[in-house]
Amino acid sequence: MTWDIFVALLAATVLAGTPLLYATMGELITERSGVLNLGVEGMMIMGAFFAFIVEYKTGNPWLATLAAGLGAACIGFLHGVVCLVFQGNQTVSGLALTIFGVGLSDYLGAPFIGQKTVGFQSFDIPLLSDIPVLGPVFFQHDPLVYLSFVLPWVVMWFFRRTSLGLALCAAGEAPEAVRAAGLNPVRMRWLGICAGAFFVGVGGAYLSLCATHLWTHNLTAGKGWIAVALVIFAFWRPRRALLGAYLFGGIMALQLRMQALGTAIPSSLMMMLPYALTILALLVSSARGKGRSAPAALGENIAPGA
Amino acid sequence: MRFFNCAAAFLAVCGMALLPFASSASAEDAAKNVKVGFIYVSPVGDEGWSWMHDQGRKMMEELPGVETAMMESVPEGPDAERAIKNMCSKGYNVIVATSFGYMDPMAKLARRHPDITFLHCSGYKHSDNMTCYFGRIYEARYLTGMVAGAMTKTNEIGYVAAFPIPEVVRGINAFTLGVRSVNPEAKVRVVWTRTWYSPDDEKKAAEGLLDVGVDVIVQHQNSAGPQVAAEERGAYSVGYNTDMSSAAPKAHLVAAVWDWKKFYEKFINEYRAGTWKNGNYWYGLSDGIVDISAYGDMVPADVRAKVDAAKASIVNGTYKVFSGPVKDQEGKERVPAGQVAPDEMLLSMDWFVEGVIGTAR
Numbered sequence: 001m002t003w004d005i006f007v008a009l010l011a012a013t014v015l016a017g018t019p020l021l022y023a024t025m026g027e028l029i030t031e032r033s034g035v036l037n038l039g040v041e042g043m044m045i046m047g048a049f050f051a052f053i054v055e056y057k058t059g060n061p062w063l064a065t066l067a068a069g070l071g072a073a074c075i076g077f078l079h080g081v082v083c084l085v086f087q088g089n090q091t092v093s094g095l096a097l098t099i100f101g102v103g104l105s106d107y108l109g110a111p112f113i114g115q116k117t118v119g120f121q122s123f124d125i126p127l128l129s130d131i132p133v134l135g136p137v138f139f140q141h142d143p144l145v146y147l148s149f150v151l152p153w154v155v156m157w158f159f160r161r162t163s164l165g166l167a168l169c170a171a172g173e174a175p176e177a178v179r180a181a182g183l184n185p186v187r188m189r190w191l192g193i194c195a196g197a198f199f200v201g202v203g204g205a206y207l208s209l210c211a212t213h214l215w216t217h218n219l220t221a222g223k224g225w226i227a228v229a230l231v232i233f234a235f236w237r238p239r240r241a242l243l244g245a246y247l248f249g250g251i252m253a254l255q256l257r258m259q260a261l262g263t264a265i266p267s268s269l270m271m272m273l274p275y276a277l278t279i280l281a282l283l284v285s286s287a288r289g290k291g292r293s294a295p296a297a298l299g300e301n302i303a304p305g306a
Numbered sequence: 307m308r309f310f311n312c313a314a315a316f317l318a319v320c321g322m323a324l325l326p327f328a329s330s331a332s333a334e335d336a337a338k339n340v341k342v343g344f345i346y347v348s349p350v351g352d353e354g355w356s357w358m359h360d361q362g363r364k365m366m367e368e369l370p371g372v373e374t375a376m377m378e379s380v381p382e383g384p385d386a387e388r389a390i391k392n393m394c395s396k397g398y399n400v401i402v403a404t405s406f407g408y409m410d411p412m413a414k415l416a417r418r419h420p421d422i423t424f425l426h427c428s429g430y431k432h433s434d435n436m437t438c439y440f441g442r443i444y445e446a447r448y449l450t451g452m453v454a455g456a457m458t459k460t461n462e463i464g465y466v467a468a469f470p471i472p473e474v475v476r477g478i479n480a481f482t483l484g485v486r487s488v489n490p491e492a493k494v495r496v497v498w499t500r501t502w503y504s505p506d507d508e509k510k511a512a513e514g515l516l517d518v519g520v521d522v523i524v525q526h527q528n529s530a531g532p533q534v535a536a537e538e539r540g541a542y543s544v545g546y547n548t549d550m551s552s553a554a555p556k557a558h559l560v561a562a563v564w565d566w567k568k569f570y571e572k573f574i575n576e577y578r579a580g581t582w583k584n585g586n587y588w589y590g591l592s593d594g595i596v597d598i599s600a601y602g603d604m605v606p607a608d609v610r611a612k613v614d615a616a617k618a619s620i621v622n623g624t625y626k627v628f629s630g631p632v633k634d635q636e637g638k639e640r641v642p643a644g645q646v647a648p649d650e651m652l653l654s655m656d657w658f659v660e661g662v663i664g665t666a667r
Contacts, residue, residue, distance in 0.1 A: 008517040016510060106349070106379075113351045114530075212505045212531065217349060221504040252507075256514030259497040260464065262663035267498045 005261075009253055010137040014145065017249030019044075019211065021148050022203030023227035024234065024241045025155055026196040030076075031231055032159065033192020034172035034185075036299040037079050038094030041224025042101020043197050047072040047204025049105040052215040055117045055208075064119075065144065065205045072201025073194045075101055080193045084186050087301045098224070106217050113216050119209035120144060142210045144202070151199070152238040159238070168192055172295035175302045185302055200227070226274070233281045236294060248274045340400065340578065342366055343393040344376040345386065347405035348503065354528040354547055359404045359427070362570030369574065382407025387415070394419050400577065403427070412436065423577065423584065428473075430653075432586045439569060442590035444480035444652070445620050446562035448627045449598050449613050450544045451484020453560045454522045456609040457542050458485075461492040464515030466525040466532040468502050470667050472655045474526050477562075479659045480627050481524060486661050488612065495520055496664030505531040516541055522559070533557065542604070549599035560613075561599040568594045588649070592621045628652065633660040 023044050030037045037043075050071030055064035079097055082088035120142035129139040138149070158165040170178045171188035178185040207219050226248060234240035255270035285293050344363050346356035356378060367374045375398075380389045386408045393401050394415055402425040403412050409429035416424045416436040424436040432438045454463050463485060467474050482494045495518070497511045509531030512523045516539045523536040524544035530553035536543035537554035545551070545561030569589065576582035589595040598617070601610055619625040628647035634640050634657045641647045658666045 005517055012510065012513060012517070110349060110351050113349065207506060212509060213534070214505065216503075216505055216529065218503060219506065221501065221507060253510070253514065256497055256511050257517060259664060260495050260515045260518045260520075262495065264665060266665065266667070267500070271500065 005257065007133055007136055009250075009257055010133075011140070012253035012257075013246055013250035014137060015141065015211070015249070016252050017245040017247075018141075018145050018148050019203045019206045019223055020226055020230060020248055021151065021242060021245035022144075022206060023200045023224060024230040024245055025151055025238065026199030026201075026203065027227050027231045028196070028234065028236060028238060028241055029155065029168075029199065030192045030196030031298055032172045032236060032295055033168045033189045033196075034175065034295055034297040034300065034302075035079070035083060035189050035193055036090045036094060037076065037097070037193065037196065038091060038228060039075070039079055039097025039101060040200055040227050041220055041222065042098035042104075043072040043075045043200045044101075044204040044207075044224040044227075045105045045220045046075050046101045047201030048208040048219045049109050049204075049215065050201065051205035052109070052112065052115070052117055052208040055119060056112065056115060056215075059118065061118070061120045061209050064117075064209060065202055068201040068205035069198040070201070072204065073197045076193050076197025076200075079197075080190050083301060084189055084193075087304070090299050090301070109215055109217065114214065116214045117209055119213050144206050144210055152242040155238040164191075169295070172297055175297055189302070200224070203227070229275065229278045232285075232294075233278045235281070235285055247277070340372050340574070341396075341398045342372065342374045342400040342402065342574075343396075343398040344374065345380050345389050345393070345401070345403040345408060346376060346378045347380060347382060347407070348528075349378050350376070354503070356404065358547065358564050359402070359566050359570075362567045363402075365567050366570060366574050371578075372574065387411035390415050394422060399423065400425065409438075423582070425573070430586070432584060435584055437584040437587065439587040439589065441564060441569075441593075441596045442588060443562055443564065443596045444476050445591045445627055446596045446598050447477045447481040448484035448487075448620075449617055450524065450560050450562050451481035451486075452488050452613045452616060453601070453605060453609060454481070454524060454542070454544050455485035455487070455489035455492050456612070457559055457605065458489065458492055458520075458522050460519055460521045461489065462518075462520040463492060463494045463522045463524060464512065464518075464520035465494050465496045465664075466508055466511045466515065466523065466527055467496055467498050468526050469500060470498060470656075470665075472653055475658065475666050476652055476655045477526050478662060479655065482659050482661045483627060483632070487616075492661065494662050496658070496662060498664075499527065501527070503528040505529040505534075508532050509535045512536060513539070523557075530554070545599065551599070551602060557602075559602045559605055563597050563599050565595055565597055590620070591617065592623065634658060635660060635662060 023040055027040050047068040051064040051068035054067040055061055079093050082093040083090050122142045125139040129135040159169055167178055167183050168188045168191055171185040175185035208215055230244045233244045251273050255267055259267050348356045350356045350360040363374050363376055366372050377389050380386055382405055390401060390411055400423045404427040406428045409426055409431050412424050412426050413431045416433055420435055426438050428440050429438045465478055478496055485492045485494060495515055497515055499507050499511045501507050508527045508529050512532035512535035522542040523532050525532040525546050530550050533543045533545060533550050533554035536557040542559050543554050543557040544559055548563055549561050551558035626646045628641060630641035630645045631639055631643040632641035656666055
């Protein structure tokens with residue numbers, strides 16, 4: 001493998017990892033508030049659709065990205081109604097949300113299949129893009145990629161340094177403690193669901209506005225599910241999610257190039273690798289004990305009035 | 307509560323069992339007209355596989371005395387059987403299903419409904435009232451390979467392929483034979499995506515190939531993702547299914563295309579004349595069911611002339627694509643000189659010809 005191919009591989013890793021990073025960060029925020037949302041795939045593809053349709057009508061990719069986030073948040077809102085208002089089963093509701101989102105996007109998007117978007121164009125950051133290796137790998141992309149670089153640190157700061165973020169995480173660990181502190185844990189979970197869904201939607205927007213520049217069915221092709229696995233892989237920590245998204249993206253980019261170079265390793269084996277790593281991460285996290293595992297109240301509903 | 311669930315399930319099953327009897331009367335009313343039902347695996351709106359078959363349905367719909375209906379996005383498996391059964395019970399005379407996984411349920415129902423004609427595309431089971439039909443798209447791929455072989459400057463061509471099954475492997479081999487008939491130095495690099503339709507993944511696969519130095523991208527995928535990758539990087543591309551030049555106007559050299567309308571036209575005319583015979587049909591360039599699209603402006607006249615001449619010799623039967631000697635990747639002779647690969651070999655192909663870089667599994 002020559003040097004040029006290696007640099008191109010790293011650049012492709014960042015591009016393949018970006019939609020995963022947004023979706024993973026969204027699901028991570030939701031799960032830290034104590035809500036399991038398996039509807040990532042459905043919210044993500046609806047985000048891709050909202051982004052497409054708004055860009056198609058207005059031609060403004062920033063407005064389209066905002067619409068994708070808000071649209072996905074509306075879909076996520078349904079999950080809140082089921083789980084927070086009616087105390088429904090979070091797993092079932094999330095799965096239903098995926099089926100609903102994929103179906104609805106197919107239905108609404110059917111007349112537009114194959115329509116192109118202008119979307120975001122890549123834009124080289126002055127000076128930084130001229131650095132050898134780092135320039136082409138990190139600084140010759142589109143704006144959504146640049147925003148994704150700072151996202152894990154912003155989320156980490158929010159979790160650790162703001163009282164709102166601390167309360168949100170507490171709602172995922174010990175909701176009754178939040179209530180004892182005079183705050184409403186249900187409200188924190190509403191915030192977790194809607195803010196999380198917003199970023200999942202932006203991940204979808206990346207697919208229709210940057211990655212493919214078009215609308216079609218099956219645009220997410222299972223990336224939402226990878227995000228669910230990545231949250232576990234990341235032990236619910238934002239910076240590890242960045243690592244995980246690039247690792248998964250990198251393996252995808254690597255296996256394509258290994259095939260192109262004619263290596264004998266079967267492609268099916270390479271494609272399995274990210275999932276094998278997730279299982280390994282799960283094993284490690286349970287072996288290490290509580291400190292590095294899931295939020296304690298993840299998946300448990302809050303009894304009304306408790 | 308459990309009792310009600312059981313009762314509801316029981317009633318639902320009874321209802322389904324009774325359905326065929328309930329509507330058998332309508333079959334006689336419709337006897338004068340031909341009713342043709344189509345079942346597709348994907349939506350028809352994507353200019354892909356189902357869209358092409360639906361052009362044939364629309365053509366039939368125009369004919370007097372022919373009534374058609376279609377169901378799109380029917381998953382292979384139990385849902386397909388329900389969909390076919392439903393059409394059987396509604397008095398359709400002809401039922402068309404265009405995905406491989408519909409074969410077994412269709413063969414089962416064909417035994418049960420001897421008066422209905424069943425058409426199944428891309429499988430191998432056939433009977434007195436069931437036809438299997440497909441096209442030798444590899445003949446068109448050979449011709450597109452000649453164009454790609456003439457246009458490559460790096461002598462490396464990248465093939466974005468769906469699944470390692472005989473149909474796809476055969477296409478890659480025919481394409482490579484075409485490439486090397488005009489450019490014996492050229493190599494074809496293969497990447498499997500294990501998707502039929504995923505624009506993002508298929509585009510990324512093409513980018514991976516472009517990164518390692520290919521300058522022509524060809525695809526066996528249903529999305530235009532690989533075409534877009536070639537366009538963005540200033541490379542050339544070869545399309546599949548339909549003329550894909552709208553997705554990549556500067557890159558698109560030519561495409562291997564299907565024209566299913568011709569098959570459905572032939573079928574409906576013979577069916578109505580009472581001369582249609584069910585069987586196993588594998589149509590080629592000479593039937594017009596597979597073809598190549600118009601050339602892109604960048605393809606020079608001498609290349610066009612050469613490819614057109616090869617097309618003419620395939621159409622009139624003087625040339626067969628898999629004519630020996632054909633060697634595989636290890637240099638082993640698979641088809642001896644002076645012989646032509648039999649159809650059984652083509653239908654079970656799981657090895658690559660010389661000049662392909664990649665693994666056929």
